[in-house]
Amino acid sequence: MIDLYFWSTPNGYKVSILLEELGVPYRVIPVHIGKGEQFQPEFLAISPNNKIPAIVDPHGPDGEPIALFESGAIMMYLAEKAGAAGESFLPAGVRQRCEVIQWLMFQMGGVGPMLGQAHHFRKYAPETIPYAVDRYTNEATRLYRVIDKRLSEAAFLGGAAYSIADMATYPWLRAYKWQGQDIEDYPHLKRWYLEVRGRPAVQRGLAVLEEKVDRSGAKPDGERWNNLFGSAQFDKH
Template structure:
């Protein structure tokens, strides 16, 4: 059994979707990041960077319990565990990993900044809004070109690169994106959104999701609390 410590965020949904795609048994534990659950010692024991998601697999690769943090690493681990969604040959695996790193190093951080400055920042800073909106559009353009040549991001197979990227594009409106400008991404997005396992995955913990409206939650996520050394 895999225990998942998570929330209904893009990074959380990556792992929820993957577990559903792999048909692995799991239990979900909600980490209320607005209330500061991510700073509790018991969570830091499995996720020292105080970020969701994290997992504990009581049937690790050596038969012993294994805990993991970082969503991309969790996806690689789960793909290796089930022998699927990573690619069959070495070439396919490395191609999958490069597009996974594209999501981890580009799509996630940059679209996250676009969300922050367009929606959550206490003051509207035109320079930051324009910088990250333009970077979001550039990244969508990279994906659109790739998907004009390939069925999926890493090639002709659906992989963890697609699973990692899809949840971040669900908030395309908040990123200042017009689907008309990225028809190949839209084709890919709609195809993935229709997958039953994806639909089940994005529903996980969705009832626990709260709009970020109160000052305490804003301070916990964006204020001094997150910078304390633990």
């Protein structure tokens, strides 16, 4: 059974969705990032960058346990480990595989970091900085246009078939309003968004730790803000 170190963030959902799609048994180990649990030594031994998600597979490639952090690396590992079932989400053929991986890297290098900055400056920053709000809202718009154009040419990001690239990207687009976007402006993206959202495994993946999700919309403050965005990130752990 896979141990999934998880909190209810877009990067966490990427892995829970894939595990549900693969039907792989897993155990959720909550890491409450608002309480600073990501800085605990036992978690840092698994995820030295103090970020979720992370996994521990007690039966790694050589039969020994393996620990992995970075959601994209975790997704590739899980898809490959699953064999034939995983090949539907990360193809074995070089051309198709490269198509999927490049869009996974697009999410890892662009969608996640830039939309995360849009979230921060539009919703969480302690003061409004117009330059930052405009910069990251505009970058979100650009990325949405890239995705919309791609989905005008292919059914899914990696091509004709649903893949780990779609699973990685969808959780980040759920908060499109936070990013200053209107999904109605992107018809091809909207078609894809609704199709991915409707998958039963996606719904199950998004339900992980649902009881822990803060739906109040309140901005974190005090120790919680410090653990998420403040000096706790820069302390020596």
